Amino acid sequence: MKPDLAVEPLASWIKTDGKPLIIAGPCSAETEEQLCETARQLAQQNAVHVIRAGVWKPRTRPGSFEGMGEAALPWIQRAKAETGLPFAVEVATPEHIELALKYGVDILWIGARTTVNPFNVQEIADALRGVDVPVLIKNPVNPDLALWVGAFERIAGAGITKLGAIHRGFSTGESSKYRNIPMWQLAIELKSIFPQLPMIGDPSHMAGKRAYLYELAQMAMDLNYDGLIVESHIDPDKAWSDAAQQLTPAAFGEMLDHLHIRTVQSENLEFKGALEQLRQKIDNTDRQLVEMLAARMALVEKLAEYKRDNNVTLFQPDRWKEILKTRTEQAKKFGLYPELVEEIYKIIHMESIRKQTEVMNSAEA
Numbered sequence: 001m002k003p004d005l006a007v008e009p010l011a012s013w014i015k016t017d018g019k020p021l022i023i024a025g026p027c028s029a030e031t032e033e034q035l036c037e038t039a040r041q042l043a044q045q046n047a048v049h050v051i052r053a054g055v056w057k058p059r060t061r062p063g064s065f066e067g068m069g070e071a072a073l074p075w076i077q078r079a080k081a082e083t084g085l086p087f088a089v090e091v092a093t094p095e096h097i098e099l100a101l102k103y104g105v106d107i108l109w110i111g112a113r114t115t116v117n118p119f120n121v122q123e124i125a126d127a128l129r130g131v132d133v134p135v136l137i138k139n140p141v142n143p144d145l146a147l148w149v150g151a152f153e154r155i156a157g158a159g160i161t162k163l164g165a166i167h168r169g170f171s172t173g174e175s176s177k178y179r180n181i182p183m184w185q186l187a188i189e190l191k192s193i194f195p196q197l198p199m200i201g202d203p204s205h206m207a208g209k210r211a212y213l214y215e216l217a218q219m220a221m222d223l224n225y226d227g228l229i230v231e232s233h234i235d236p237d238k239a240w241s242d243a244a245q246q247l248t249p250a251a252f253g254e255m256l257d258h259l260h261i262r263t264v265q266s267e268n269l270e271f272k273g274a275l276e277q278l279r280q281k282i283d284n285t286d287r288q289l290v291e292m293l294a295a296r297m298a299l300v301e302k303l304a305e306y307k308r309d310n311n312v313t314l315f316q317p318d319r320w321k322e323i324l325k326t327r328t329e330q331a332k333k334f335g336l337y338p339e340l341v342e343e344i345y346k347i348i349h350m351e352s353i354r355k356q357t358e359v360m361n362s363a364e365a
């Protein structure tokens with residue numbers, strides 16, 4: 001089954017004057033004053049198109065602040081009236097959807113901890129049937145592209161066409177300076193499955209710390225993301241949740257001012273000419289790379305025939321160690337990341353072993 005979604009272009013349901021969509025607001029709605037004052041200061045930034053706030057917070061362990069629930073919804077109505085900006089809220093159950101819509105929430109998002117659970121997502125989809133509301137879907141907590149794709153299929157299956165993806169980073173078990181590791185390639189793969197789908201970066205949840213917000217927001221812009229969702233609080237250090245990653249509306253505005261917004265194409269003829277020439281050279285280099293890989297593989301196969309006839313194991317630990325050592329040293333000399341070359345050689349080695357297994361088995365047959 002080839003996935004396909006009917007997606008309305010972002011510009012048809014939210015006006016951003018051709019600029020990236022900016023969604024900002026506190027992690028959680030804590031008090032009426034905190035929410036309305038944060039919204040007011042964010043609206044002053046002029047660059048903000050939508051206010052966000054968590055009302056129902058899925059927390060890893062009980063005992064943390066789990067959101068104000070329905071009590072916060074009238075505050076959202078007030079923040080909307082005072083700023084004139086639409087409002088986005090996370091929903092995780094049919095009841096959340098019913099309440100959010102009752103109080104005039106404009107945009108819903110499905111959180112990473114919900115996207116992981118197809119039962120949950122289907123319940124949400126069923127509750128959305130017949131409703132015309134934009135829905136943004138965060139990536140699942142774990143790097144499972146199919147789960148993310150499935151969530152879009154379920155929500156689109158309920159007739160929702162104003163859709164967007166939020167890349168908030170992943171829990172992979174690897175250690176990283178980031179709270180949730182961005183997997184830019186995985187998000188690119190989602191985009192290649194659903195090219196029309198707007199992609200929004202969530203530097204706050206990727207970063208976990210204010211200090212990393214700018215670099216992640218810029219990376220999203222460099223990858224042509226359609227927008228950003230960022231947590232902002234009038235007094236971040238006193239926030240009841242996610243204190244370390246929120247920043248004041250003024251600091252947020254300053255960060256936005258420093259972002260370089262780029263376009264996918266340029267009409268500059270000199271640029272277009274240079275691009276064309278360099279891409280031709282890249283094409284040639286890539287063809288040589290593929291040819292070299294094929295040549296290497298042919299040598300490996302030949303070697304496997306000797307191993308087969310002399311009853312020698314395919315895997316040769318000492319040789320493999322030497323290859324990794326010399327190739328990463330060569331990489332450094334050429335100014336390449338040794339880790340990159342190491343990863344490439346791991347893949348080549350796996351394929352080399354697979355090919356040699358074929359040669360071995362062909363003899364035994």
Ligand SMILES: C=C(O[C@@H]1C=C(C(=O)O)C=C[C@H]1O)C(=O)O
Pocket residue numbers: 300303314315316317319320323348349352353
């Ligand atoms: C090709 C060989 O077999 C395996 C594959 C290697 C490779 O692709 O370079 C290296 C060591 C072996 O684990 C070999 O023994 O040299």
